[in-house]
Amino acid sequence: MEKVIIIRYAEIHLKGKNRSYFERALATNLEKSLKGLRHELHRMSGRWLVAAFDEARTEEICERVGKVFGVHSYSVGLLTGSGMDDIFRAALAVAPEEGTFKVETHRAYKNYPLTSMEVSAELGGRLLAARKKLKVDVHTPQNVVYVDVRENGSALVFCKFLRGAGGMPVSTSGKGLLLISGGIDSPVAGYMMAKRGLTVELLHFHSYPYTNEGAKEKVVTLAKLLSPYTQVTRLSTVSVTHIQEAIHKTCAAELNVTLLRRFMFRIAERFALERELKCLVTGESLGQVASQTIEGMTSSNAVVTLPVLRPLVGFDKEEIIDRAKEIGTFETSILPYEDCCTVFLPEFPAIKPKLSYIEEEEKKLDVPALVEEAMGTVETIDL
Amino acid sequence: MIYLDNAATTRPDGRALGAALSFTEEQYYNPSAGYAGGAAVRSAVERARASLLAHIANEKFALVFTSGGTESDNLAIFSSAKRGNAVTTAGEHAAVEKSFAALRARGIETRVAPLLGDGRVDADALLSLVDEKTTLVSVVHVGSETGAVNEIAALARAVKKKNPRCIFHSDGVQAFGKIPFRLTDEIDLYSVSAHKIGGLKGSGALYRRRSLHTEAQIFGGGQESGLRSGTENVLGILAFAGAAEDKFRTLREDYDRLRAYHDELFAALDASIFTRLSARDGSPYILTVGGRGLRGEVLVRMLWDRGVVVGTGSACSSKHPRSRALEACGVEDGLLDGVLRFSFAPQTSREEIVSAAKALNDCAHEFLSKV
Numbered sequence: 001m002e003k004v005i006i007i008r009y010a011e012i013h014l015k016g017k018n019r020s021y022f023e024r025a026l027a028t029n030l031e032k033s034l035k036g037l038r039h040e041l042h043r044m045s046g047r048w049l050v051a052a053f054d055e056a057r058t059e060e061i062c063e064r065v066g067k068v069f070g071v072h073s074y075s076v077g078l079l080t081g082s083g084m085d086d087i088f089r090a091a092l093a094v095a096p097e098e099g100t101f102k103v104e105t106h107r108a109y110k111n112y113p114l115t116s117m118e119v120s121a122e123l124g125g126r127l128l129a130a131r132k133k134l135k136v137d138v139h140t141p142q143n144v145v146y147v148d149v150r151e152n153g154s155a156l157v158f159c160k161f162l163r164g165a166g167g168m169p170v171s172t173s174g175k176g177l178l179l180i181s182g183g184i185d186s187p188v189a190g191y192m193m194a195k196r197g198l199t200v201e202l203l204h205f206h207s208y209p210y211t212n213e214g215a216k217e218k219v220v221t222l223a224k225l226l227s228p229y230t231q232v233t234r235l236s237t238v239s240v241t242h243i244q245e246a247i248h249k250t251c252a253a254e255l256n257v258t259l260l261r262r263f264m265f266r267i268a269e270r271f272a273l274e275r276e277l278k279c280l281v282t283g284e285s286l287g288q289v290a291s292q293t294i295e296g297m298t299s300s301n302a303v304v305t306l307p308v309l310r311p312l313v314g315f316d317k318e319e320i321i322d323r324a325k326e327i328g329t330f331e332t333s334i335l336p337y338e339d340c341c342t343v344f345l346p347e348f349p350a351i352k353p354k355l356s357y358i359e360e361e362e363k364k365l366d367v368p369a370l371v372e373e374a375m376g377t378v379e380t381i382d383l
Numbered sequence: 384m385i386y387l388d389n390a391a392t393t394r395p396d397g398r399a400l401g402a403a404l405s406f407t408e409e410q411y412y413n414p415s416a417g418y419a420g421g422a423a424v425r426s427a428v429e430r431a432r433a434s435l436l437a438h439i440a441n442e443k444f445a446l447v448f449t450s451g452g453t454e455s456d457n458l459a460i461f462s463s464a465k466r467g468n469a470v471t472t473a474g475e476h477a478a479v480e481k482s483f484a485a486l487r488a489r490g491i492e493t494r495v496a497p498l499l500g501d502g503r504v505d506a507d508a509l510l511s512l513v514d515e516k517t518t519l520v521s522v523v524h525v526g527s528e529t530g531a532v533n534e535i536a537a538l539a540r541a542v543k544k545k546n547p548r549c550i551f552h553s554d555g556v557q558a559f560g561k562i563p564f565r566l567t568d569e570i571d572l573y574s575v576s577a578h579k580i581g582g583l584k585g586s587g588a589l590y591r592r593r594s595l596h597t598e599a600q601i602f603g604g605g606q607e608s609g610l611r612s613g614t615e616n617v618l619g620i621l622a623f624a625g626a627a628e629d630k631f632r633t634l635r636e637d638y639d640r641l642r643a644y645h646d647e648l649f650a651a652l653d654a655s656i657f658t659r660l661s662a663r664d665g666s667p668y669i670l671t672v673g674g675r676g677l678r679g680e681v682l683v684r685m686l687w688d689r690g691v692v693v694g695t696g697s698a699c700s701s702k703h704p705r706s707r708a709l710e711a712c713g714v715e716d717g718l719l720d721g722v723l724r725f726s727f728a729p730q731t732s733r734e735e736i737v738s739a740a741k742a743l744n745d746c747a748h749e750f751l752s753k754v
Binding site for chain 2: 209212213245249
């Protein structure tokens, strides 16, 4: 009898020929997330089993497994022999001391001498005899003892299904680039795309000395908080200081933010193409701020050819905040470090600028030279 | 590196720290212990106390070691203002300002005296706020942003004349070891901090008139005559006393020399950009300037990159409050975003002053050319 963690994945994604590809990706990601903790990962049809781990660290392992996308649910249970006595010993170890319960049996091994119903009945009877304070209730039990009779003489016994992070294993949808600020939205956007199987590399724009070191440390912290989900352990930064200064000096103040965003998109695309990342991801939500209008998004999209994914586009701020709290980035996101100095913020930003007007203003700048210069400021931090 | 942010904190005094450290490495006993080792540490702490007392106080004063200026202010304020009303100024450090806010929450009426244009408290206004129900008056000695020096001896005398029973406290964190001064009979409580004069962070003291009843805010083993429980921060205390000895030995010469540097620094700044915001006849240790069209926080980082460390009274965002004290003494709006504070130490050299002025002018010109 051995303590194991049973990991189930959502089979709906795994139909057909791609199944083993998804399974392998999930295993790779589970291995990454459990790095540094002693364990073995075994395959059992339709499941992964974490075994041979230090039982004192069960909770830590569960916490990490709970953040791996592609895991539908998981359980802490016991792996034992498929004989009735073995199953009973395991059931005694996981069953509660009192309250109502039922036994639910699943038989993958169809040649097992007893039917599922018979296993449940037999085991229920033995548990009742052993624990006087237990009562059977097959309709609304307080506890369920699950028995999963596997092939090759083994069985799994457990009591609870814990909800996994869902989604698809990171990397199975390719790679993209998240434009990460220090705010609430972009980490959530990264989380959501990682959930759909995208590997999201991170790029942060700063304008030191107009922004401070605290703002950068905050982004590093956010990136670290994201990495159990995204499994990405590096963050790149790029300076847009000179671009902001040039825009501020040369162009209409109301377009400051619009023009800066076009530069950010150009830089992000250059960065992405150099690293074979196939899309850009932003935390934009329609109408949230002046630059996040259809016109603003159109203007940014116009300077890139890679698809721009905006998973939060239809979310309310409240919904984004709830999500940020769930994944644990909210507290860091609201720390008071500015990612933009007020000196560059126009009093009245253009809300619906026409593309022709934007392009006209932008002609006053040496765009390629500014982008080239910014690319030279890229720094990559290992988290 | 040119370090001109000494009002924020100072580099520890190497001699004092070395002596304190080698003592505590050998004599690490708990000062409350009943064996000889404990007694040796106890007497070292008492020597430090006597030495710190002698610098500014006569035998009518005692001294409580605390964790720093903030704790000293809290102890002074919450021990003194139990009923009636409490009076302070608009130029206080947050440790006093927020303690007064807490008094308000406890139902004590608080009154705040306005500042004059030079940053000192308006003495007439302050006195008019004091009445027979006033239990505490707290006036900062040297404003941390304005450098303004309040004549606390005279203010205390005038306050006591109006209400002899009220307690007079002063936050002396930016004055102690810097401004020639001794505690007078009318001052009851005086807060000081070690790390502003070459001591260690986490160490400070409250001078208190012996005859004054002070109520502990921290309870436990009864150290510091029951006024501040907790095992004494022996390293901090010894380093504090040692650093203070060094400072007081040359206090007068330093004061005069820094007065000259202070004026020289300001004179070297581009007059078309910078306005002096700190008081001309205030503490020579603090020069605060406002730069028209500048952002203090950005300039601080530009200067850091050039190896010059200064402080700011303001932040580059609408979300951050501007300097309360500077607003309170009527500094015009256009200057409040571009506030920079130079603060000196006895080891500040003339060459550093000259280089810092040049660096600031360069940074300001660069900033203005870009934004």
